[in-house]
Amino acid sequence: MLTPKLDKKAFEFVRDEQSDALTRLNRGIEKESLRVTTKGYLSTRAHPESWGAALTNNYLTTDYSEALPELITPVSTDPQAPRRWLKDIHQFMYQDMADEVLWAGSMPCIMTREEDVPLADYGNSNVGQMKHIYRRGLGYRYGRYMQTIAGVHYNFSLPEDFWPAYQRFKQNSDPLPDFISKQYLGLIRNYLRYCWLLPYLFGASPAICKSFMKGRAGSLLEEFSECTLMGRYATSLRMSDLGYQNNAQSKFSISHNDINDYIEALEKAIRTKDDFYAELGVKVDGEYRQLNANLLQIENEYYAKIRPKRVIYSGERPTQALKRGGVQYVEVRSLDLNPFDSVGFSQLQIDFMDIFLLFCLLQESKDLSDRENAENDENFRRVVNFGRKPDLHLLMHNRSVSLKATSLDIFEQMKPIAELLDAKSRNNHYSVALKAVTEMAQDPNKTLSGQFMQQLSASGKGYYGFVYGLSDGYKQEFSKESLPDERRHFFMEEAQASIQKQKEIETAEHVSFDQYLESYFK
Helix, strand or coil: CCCCCECHHHHHHHHHHCHHHHHHCEEEEEEECCEECCCCEECCCCCCHHHCCCCCCCCEEECCECCCEEEECCCECCCCHHHHHHHHHHHHHHHHCCCCEECCCCCCCECCCHHHCCECCCCCCHHHHHHHHHHHHHHHHHCCHHHHCCEEEEEEECCCCHHHHHHHHCCCCCCHHHHHHHHHHHHHHHHHHHCCHHHHHHCCECEEEHHHHCCCCCCCCEEEECCEEECCCCCEHHHCCCCCCCHHHHHCCCCCCCHHHHHHHHHHHCCCECHHHHHHCCEECCEECCCCCECCCCHHHCCCCEEEECCCCCCCCHHHHHHHHCCCEEEEEEEECCCCCCCCCCHHHHHHHHHHHHHHHCECCCCCCHHHHHHHHHHHHHHHHHCCCCCCEEEECCEEEEHHHHHHHHHHHHHHHHHHHHHHHCCCHHHHHHHHHHHHHHCHHHCHHHHHHHHHHHHCCCHHHHHHHHHHHHHHHHHHCCCCHHHHHHHHHHHHHHHHHHHHHHHHCCCCHHHHHHHHCC
16 A cells, blocks of 8 residues: 555554553543524524633633534543533533524534624623624625534644653654654644545535525535435535635645744735735724735634644734744644534544544654645545545545545554553553444445435435434433533533633723734734
8 A cells, every 4th residue: 555654663662662641642622513493593692691701711612603602621631531521511501502402513504694693702802802803804705604614623632741752762852842843743744644534434514404505506416305405425515615615725825844834824824915805895984894804814714624733822823822832732623523422522533533643643754745735635625525435536646546445554554553542541442443433444334424314314304304303302311411510510600700701801901902903913
C-alpha cells in the first residue's frame, strides 16, 4: 500500500518509555445542537436565563444563534468523562426546555426565512457586541441557513510532561514550545491526509429537509420523499458544498508546515480587504453589518477541518495566543452529530479518535505540497458526496487507490496503538472500537450514514419526522432520570455566576466599541 507506516522507533519509545502518558491524554468536547419546536421549526425563544449568560458560562453557551446552544465539557484525562459531562448538561438543560427538543441531526429542521434565524445575543459589553456583530457578518456573507448546521468538535492533546522526553528521543534542540508546535503540526498534516476516514465512518447527514435548499437544485441530491432530499451515496452533506463553505477562502492558502507561516497567513487574511464584502458595507446607517470587510472578520471564520490551538487570555486573538506560547492542543472539526447517541457522540467514537490522532502523531509527516493539499481536498470531497458508493477510489500520490483497501490497511497499522491503549487502561475498548470501524470499512451499510438511510427508509417518514422522533426520544430519556442535586446546584451556581460576571464586564468598561475594536485588531 501507498500509505505511510507507523514510525516503529517512535511507537516503541512511547510503548517502552512513555506509556503512562497514554493514561493522561487530554480530551474535551464541544457539541452544538439546535433547539426545535414540536412542529419542527427553529425555536424563537431566547437562550433561557436559567442557563446563565452565554458570554461567560463555562459549560453552556451559544454558537451562531440563540437557538443553537453549545455544550462544553472540561478537559479530562478520563475517556469516559466527556460523555458524563454531556449527559449532565443535557439533563440540566431539559429542566427548562418547555416543549422544545435538542435536534439530534447535524442538518437543521424545517427552515422558513433567513431572517427567522435569531442571532446569538451576548449583552451590551464590547466583547458581547463584537461576538454578536461577527455573527451578523456571517449572515450577510454566507446566509443564516449555513450557520444552523451543527456538529461536534473534539479537543485533544498529550500531557505536558510527555514532550521533554519525546524531544530527547527525537534528538531535537529547539525551544520546547517550538518542538511541541512542530509535532502537533505533523499530527495535523497526517490528519489532513486521512481525515476522509471520519465522514466515511461517522458522517451522519446523507439526507436533508427540502426546505434547506430554498428551491435550489443540487446535482448531488435526489428526491427521497415529498419533503426530503438525499445523496444516494453521501455520508456528510454537512461537510459538502451544501454545508460549510466560504468561496472567499479560495483567495488565500493556509500552510500547516510551519507555525509561523500558519499564523502569518491567518493574520494576512484578517487584514486583506475583499471587494464583495466591502460592497456589503461595514457600518451602515450607524449600525455594524460586519466587523470589517476583510477576507476573514476574525481567525475563527476560517472553516478548517482541524485547528492548532492554545487557550487564549481575555482580549487575545487566537493567532496571538499561538505566537505567545505555541500549539497546546488540536481541535478536530469534521464530525457530525451522531443521531443514534443521546449526547451526540458515542464512547466508541471517542476511543477511535484517540487511536486515530495518536496514529497521526506517531509516523513520519512530510510537509504538504500544493499538489497533495489538492489531492487531500479531492479525497474528502469524494467521501462526503459518494463515500458509500461501491468500489469508490481515492487518490494517493497521483495513483487511484481503493477506499476499502486503504481503510483496512490504515486500521491494520493502528492495531499496536489500540492494543497499547487497552493494556494501559486495562480493558479492550480500543480494540473493540477498531474492530467496529474495520467492519464499517468492509460494509458501508454499517457506517452511521448507512444506518441513517436504512432507518430513515424503514421509518416511513421524511427527514423531519425521523429526526424529530429520535430527538424526542432522547428528551424523554433525559427527563425520566433526575439530575443529582449536587450536579444541579453546580450548574445553577455556574449560571448565576456567569450572569454576575457578564454584568461586571458591562459595568467595568470605559471605552467605546469603536475604540475596543481598533485595539483588538492592533
